Amino acid sequence: MKKTVIAVIGCGRIANNAHFPAFAKMENLRVKYACDVIKEKAEAAKEKFDFVEQVITDYKVALEDSEVEAVYVLTPNYAHYTVTMDALRAGKHVFCEKPITVNYELSCEMAEEAKKQNKMLNIGVCNRYHKSVEMLEEMNREGKFGKLYHVYCSFRSFRSIPGLGGAFTTKAQSGGGVLIDWGVHFLDLILYIMGGAKLESVTCDAYSEMAKNMKDYKYTSMWAEDTADIENGTNDVDDFITGHIRTDKASISFNGAWAQNIKHDDMFIDFMGDKGGARLIYGKKFEFCDGSTLDLTTPDYEIPGMYLREDRAFIEAINSGIKDRNNIENILESAKLLDYLYKSADAKKEIRF
Numbered sequence: 374m375k376k377t378v379i380a381v382i383g384c385g386r387i388a389n390n391a392h393f394p395a396f397a398k399m400e401n402l403r404v405k406y407a408c409d410v411i412k413e414k415a416e417a418a419k420e421k422f423d424f425v426e427q428v429i430t431d432y433k434v435a436l437e438d439s440e441v442e443a444v445y446v447l448t449p450n451y452a453h454y455t456v457t458m459d460a461l462r463a464g465k466h467v468f469c470e471k472p473i474t475v476n477y478e479l480s481c482e483m484a485e486e487a488k489k490q491n492k493m494l495n496i497g498v499c500n501r502y503h504k505s506v507e508m509l510e511e512m513n514r515e516g517k518f519g520k521l522y523h524v525y526c527s528f529r530s531f532r533s534i535p536g537l538g539g540a541f542t543t544k545a546q547s548g549g550g551v552l553i554d555w556g557v558h559f560l561d562l563i564l565y566i567m568g569g570a571k572l573e574s575v576t577c578d579a580y581s582e583m584a585k586n587m588k589d590y591k592y593t594s595m596w597a598e599d600t601a602d603i604e605n606g607t608n609d610v611d612d613f614i615t616g617h618i619r620t621d622k623a624s625i626s627f628n629g630a631w632a633q634n635i636k637h638d639d640m641f642i643d644f645m646g647d648k649g650g651a652r653l654i655y656g657k658k659f660e661f662c663d664g665s666t667l668d669l670t671t672p673d674y675e676i677p678g679m680y681l682r683e684d685r686a687f688i689e690a691i692n693s694g695i696k697d698r699n700n701i702e703n704i705l706e707s708a709k710l711l712d713y714l715y716k717s718a719d720a721k722k723e724i725r726f
């Protein structure tokens with residue numbers, strides 16, 4: 374069996390929790406390098422995942438290795454663009470985590486470079502490989518919702534600002550807050566399920582209220598705490614976002630919160646059609662209400678690992694030369710949407726596409 378040789382750049386949370394465990398189940402690849410600027414992190418990955426062959430701290434070593442066919446860019450958002458562009462120019466296929474990068478303009482440059490180099494560039498919008506999302510996409514295509522007229526989503530959590538003061542909350546490094554970090558998944562999967570909706574206009578309001586004074590922010594635990602700098606860092610991104618999107622198909626409205634003074638986590642998407650409607654409990658299963666019978670069904674099915682499925686699809690795309698659903702060309706529309714939402718929030722007015 375042909376084994377695709379890859380290098381992993383960035384050995385943090387998403388590498389350790391999602392991609393390395395997926396690689397452990399894939400027979401058709403070799404992980405030649407684990408790379409991290411913090412050597413101990415790359416070493417820890419090699420220790421935990423014994424199929425990793427070598428540890429490096431400079432990703433250019435992997436780019437210069439002709440045996441390496443593809444790289445995984447699993448760094449914070451600010452490094453996505455540079456590392457991906459370097460890798461494409463070195464003739465490598467690239468899997469880059471979401472969001473594509475910090476804005477739409479640079480995302481387009483990345484897509485252009487992939488085209489120029491004739492290389493695959495996939496983005497880690499993993500929900501497109503979630504079984505529930507696939508089923509809802511199929512149901513919409515089959516007309517089970519009838520006329521899908523509105524989609525509402527909530528990605529709100531009680532206390533979840535990540536790495537306060539670090540890269541997640543510094544706009545120049547992350548591109549934004551809860552919208553680009555969580556909203557990217559929700560809005561991308563909505564566009565995916567709706568299937569080719571043409572964006573018409575957006576209106577959006579963004580707030581940064583919960584950690585205006587970082588030292589006063591109350592929390593019991595903080596994800597990405599290792600990157601936090603509450604004493605001296607920056608927090609200039611949205612921790613609450615709300616907006617309305619018009620398309621030539623359904624309209625979409627949303628609320629997202631990294632933190633709020635409402636002690637609930639509400640993570641769901643409602644698809645409202647005149648014949649049927651569905652509530653997707655994010656990351657889990659969905660319930661469907663058939664308007665003609667008033668029946669509520671909760672389909673029972675296996676949920677295979679979405680990270681494993683998206684990683685398998687990437688390697689398959691490289692080997693077949695056929696772009697899959699996570700190819701950057703299929704994700705640019707949702708990157709454009711995020712940009713326009715932030716533009717609307719800055720301008721405090723509706724923006725038309």
Ligand SMILES: NC(=O)c1ccc[n+]([C@@H]2O[C@H](COP(=O)([O-])OP(=O)(O)OC[C@H]3O[C@@H](n4cnc5c(N)ncnc54)[C@H](O)[C@@H]3O)[C@@H](O)[C@H]2O)c1
Nearest residue numbers: 383384385386387408409410447448449450452470471497
């Ligand atoms: N698909 C998802 O569901 C999902 C979930 C979590 C995170 N992410 C995305 O994954 C990316 C990484 O997030 P994370 O939580 O793993 O962050 P992290 O901080 O835990 O890990 C990032 C690692 O990259 C390393 N790094 C930074 N610059 C580097 C460089 N130039 N060369 C080599 N290593 C470098 C850092 O030292 C760090 O160890 C982010 O873009 C995030 O948005 C996606």
